[in-house]
Amino acid sequence: MSVTAPAGFEAAGVAAGLKSTGKPDVAVVVNRGPRKVGAAVFTGNRAKANPIIWSQQAVADRVVEAVVLNSGGANCFTGSFGFQTTHQTAEKAAELLGVSAGDVLICSTGLIGTGDETFRARVLAGTEQAIAELSADGGDDAAHAIMTTDTVAKTAVISRDGWTIGGMAKGAGMLAPGLATMLVVITTDAVLEPLQADEALRRATGKTFDRLDSDGCMSTNDQVTLLANGASEVAPDLDDFAAALRELCQELAVKLQGDAEGASHDITIEVRQAVSEQDAVEVGRSVARNNLFKAAIFGNDPNWGRVLAAIGTTNAQFDPYDVDVWMNGVRVCTEGGPDRPREEVDLTPRATHVVIDLKSGEAAATVLTNDLTHDYVHENSAYAS
Amino acid sequence: MSVTAPAGFEAAGVAAGLKSTGKPDVAVVVNRGPRKVGAAVFTGNRAKANPIIWSQQAVADRVVEAVVLNSGGANCFTGSFGFQTTHQTAEKAAELLGVSAGDVLICSTGLIGTGDETFRARVLAGTEQAIAELSADGGDDAAHAIMTTDTVAKTAVISRDGWTIGGMAKGAGMLAPGLATMLVVITTDAVLEPLQADEALRRATGKTFDRLDSDGCMSTNDQVTLLANGASEVAPDLDDFAAALRELCQELAVKLQGDAEGASHDITIEVRQAVSEQDAVEVGRSVARNNLFKAAIFGNDPNWGRVLAAIGTTNAQFDPYDVDVWMNGVRVCTEGGPDRPREEVDLTPRATHVVIDLKSGEAAATVLTNDLTHDYVHENSAYAS
Structure with a gap:
């Protein structure tokens, strides 16, 4: 169930032609509320992909409506054309969802330097298709659409007293810490204030993803996002929530380690x-x-x-x-x-x-x-x- | 000719049974004077082999009579027994050469944790045999005896107006900078004051060996030693000598790079x-x-x-x-x-x-x-x- 395990989230994953294999490559995760709390941590690499530059601004007000993710191209070092692609993707999603573009985060993964007009057209078409296919059962499809050299989709779900956390992760190489080390989207229906979400996310990632160092190579595109909508109407103790979030992040980190490129140990x-x-x-x-x-x-x-x-x-x-x-x-x-x-x-x-x-x-x-x-x-x- | 190209140096390389292949594994380089100036730079690794701990003390007075080197065992993390082996090797060499043990440097290379009684007995016997075979033509034999996974012996000679520098180097893996990054012995018959030798060596290694980074792995045993005996009776300008020394070090560094383990570029x-x-x-x-x-x-x-x-x-x-x-x-x-x-x-x-x-x-x-x-x-x- 991945990111759609908690109440009030929808997701989808579709094949938009970004991957030469024809496999799914665009995912959308949408928070249906009632709250639209978002927090994110990003790569510490100064060479940041366009989606990172965009998302860092978009998350600053701690309101996030949706995340659009693509594999098949990192949109990194693609100049102003590439940044416009990211911007247009957010605007397209916002228009279709009836929200503000500034509340849509973008994540990309794939080869650096890839992001031409064909790439743009396919990302935009894929975003439209994914939004049309959004469903409360779409978590697994989304998890598959963000895979690159991953051999398995990586998801985790933890439920506590009336609230749930779900997550999906991709990453099989270029795994080294720097706040975040891969693409991860985590959702929860727990009631969290924006600063609580931010604190819990940093506490969890600091002890989990930040301590996964598969090959010492820090990516340009890493992002870990937490979306919280309060749909469960349960407001857990922050320490309890942070502990559960850390447990989920650790489970995903171990799955990333287990699928690291070429590894035998x-x-x-x-x-x-x-x-x-x-x-x-x-x-x-x-x-x-x-x-x-x-x-x-x-x-x-x-x-x-x-x-x-x-x-x-x-x-x-x-x-x-x-x-x-x-x-x-x-x-x-x-x-x-x-x-x-x-x-x-x-x-x-x-x-x-x-x-x-x-x-x-x-x-x-x-x-x-x-x-x-x-x-x-x-x-x-x-x-x- | 390697380290015996300058006047007043003798060397030898013998097979003492440290290598399972039976190839040469103990080398000795001796300075016959008149001056006995020595300088050395060492690995920056805090985990230092016993020969490093010994040689750092022995070179402190900037007087060096001889260097004994072995392959086939790093004598690192071999405890007090290993340090005694190093000490006894210096004493054995000193006794046979009629010099002070505190003026004999020791270098070892090979597997960490190797240095039992058999190792000690063979190093001591090899030292004795090498000293018996010392000759003014022994530079190439010495260069071969320090090889480990190296596929070729690495030597260089530079001659200027009346004076010469010769060098030998071994290193094919665990090449990363930290003052020095391999075993190197350099000899010269130029007339140098102790502080000049030290300064010239640090200037040269800082721009050459320190900028060779084959695999990011810093060794526990790296040592670059310069021996100067003034036998040419020519005292070059320090900048001229330092420039020539840098050229020689760069030539050896490029040879190390070219023989790095498994490399194809x-x-x-x-x-x-x-x-x-x-x-x-x-x-x-x-x-x-x-x-x-x-x-x-x-x-x-x-x-x-x-x-x-x-x-x-x-x-x-x-x-x-x-x-x-x-x-x-x-x-x-x-x-x-x-x-x-x-x-x-x-x-x-x-x-x-x-x-x-x-x-x-x-x-x-x-x-x-x-x-x-x-x-x-x-x-x-x-x-x-």
């Missing part, structure tokens, strides 16, 4: 006993971004030396010669030297668990990543063709 | 019109470390969008929507949009030239890197086995 890097949470994240991310470590995991090689070499490049507070490293439950390194024989570590399962104990403080954090594989190289060397 | 990233040289390096390095860009180049795909996405993550001063990008002479992006068709770009040659014009200032810098290939993944997923 989903690696959970758990950093313990750091002086600060920031230190723990920095240490975890340094390992997540180390190609030699990632290639070793692909080869089922518990090469803990590469973990130590990676964390030694950080500014985090710890003694590099008093760190414990576990791989899938086996302590392979302790006190600056080898511990258990590497032969004891079984890295054949897809789920890989690395624990790094810094023995320096009481903070902890977990970063999710993937291994570096032949298939990752293959998929990303042939993307444009 | 040598990529020169030239950043122009930056506000500062620091900005230019940051921008160049962001591209050099972007796996999606590197995979695209492997696929001969001029995916300039990935260049823009990479540089957008930096803090350098420039307008992301007013940047020109050239690939192998074709301007593919200008003023925030596409320029010439990507079909015009021929990326089939190994040498790849990317120019990024930030249009913001007068500074420039060039960063060297490689593409991300199947073979890189293969070599680095099977390294420990």
Whole structure:
């Protein structure tokens, strides 16, 4: 059910010819009210696609009526023509929905530099078609229409006492944090004030999507949007809502990790006993971004030396010669030297668990990543063709 | 001739059984004087191998008699036993050469965590054998003995008015800057004061090895050492010497790039019109470390969008929507949009030239890197086995 699981939302996904495969490529999600609360977080990349530039302005008043999303073209670095395409898409949707264009967010994903007149015509036609097909059962169709190299549609639903959160996500590469790291739309029928929606979204994404770092490459098009309409007439405690939202975001983040391009291992890097949470994240991310470590995991090689070499490049507070490293439950390194024989570590399962104990403080954090594989190289060397 | 090209140096390389292949794995370079000036730069990684910890202390007085190098084991994270191995190696060399152990530098390269009693016994025996075989023609043997996954020995010689600089380098992976990025020994018979040697070495490495970033992974064992003995009795102007040293370091850096593990392209990233040289390096390095860009180049795909996405993550001063990008002479992006068709770009040659014009200032810098290939993944997923 995805984004249409909560009451008062409609969605659709249609094929508009943007993808050469003919698969669905334009999605629309509409909030039917009564409230039209919206919040969004965006890529931290300074190179922002036109839809990001548009949506950052449109969400500023925290009123969002609808989100139009397309795959098959990022509309990034397409100049003023590309920005006009985004603007016209919002105006088209607004006209058909009877709302203000300034309350329509736009998200695009696909190849950078793609956005010619054909692209524009197809996005506009697709938007019209999707709006004509809007339905309270359209969540799954929408989730399929935003897929690029994703192999499965990614959705999640959480229900609590009288209110529900639904979400859909796309993302299989260029996954690295910077406020947001992919296209995600989350809907809820909980009653939320605009500032509450914003706070809950930032709290949730900061601990979930921001800690997914599949390949260290930050996208130009990332956007995570939360729409809240209060249709349930239940106003949850903000902490309760934020906790449920974080749970949903984490579920989607794990699904993104599990579908990362070419990956053969989903690696959970758990950093313990750091002086600060920031230190723990920095240490975890340094390992997540180390190609030699990632290639070793692909080869089922518990090469803990590469973990130590990676964390030694950080500014985090710890003694590099008093760190414990576990791989899938086996302590392979302790006190600056080898511990258990590497032969004891079984890295054949897809789920890989690395624990790094810094023995320096009481903070902890977990970063999710993937291994570096032949298939990752293959998929990303042939993307444009 | 490598390190024995300048007058007054002897070297040797022998097989001590550290490599399972039986190839040479221990090298010694000795300065026969009259001066015994030494300078060295080391990895910026906080996780330092035992030879680094030893050599940093040994070079502090700027007197160096000899360097002992081994491949086949990094002696990193091998605890106090590993440090004793380094210490004993220096003492063994010092005893045989009739010098102080505190004037002998040690360099090791190979797998982290390797350094047991067998390793120690073989390093000590190899050191003894190499010293017995020292000769003024031994430079090439030494250059071969420090190879790991290198496919060719890397040496360079530059001669000026009466004085010569010779060098050898090893490095084929884990190449990322941090003062130094590999094992390099450079010798000269020029007359240099200790502080001059130090300054010239830092100036040269800062513009050469520090701007080689093959895979973003900083080693635990990197060391670049300069030995100067004044045997030519010529004292060059410091700027002249520094320029020649930089030329030699650049030649070795290019050879390292050309032999990087699994690479199929040598990529020169030239950043122009930056506000500062620091900005230019940051921008160049962001591209050099972007796996999606590197995979695209492997696929001969001029995916300039990935260049823009990479540089957008930096803090350098420039307008992301007013940047020109050239690939192998074709301007593919200008003023925030596409320029010439990507079909015009021929990326089939190994040498790849990317120019990024930030249009913001007068500074420039060039960063060297490689593409991300199947073979890189293969070599680095099977390294420990």
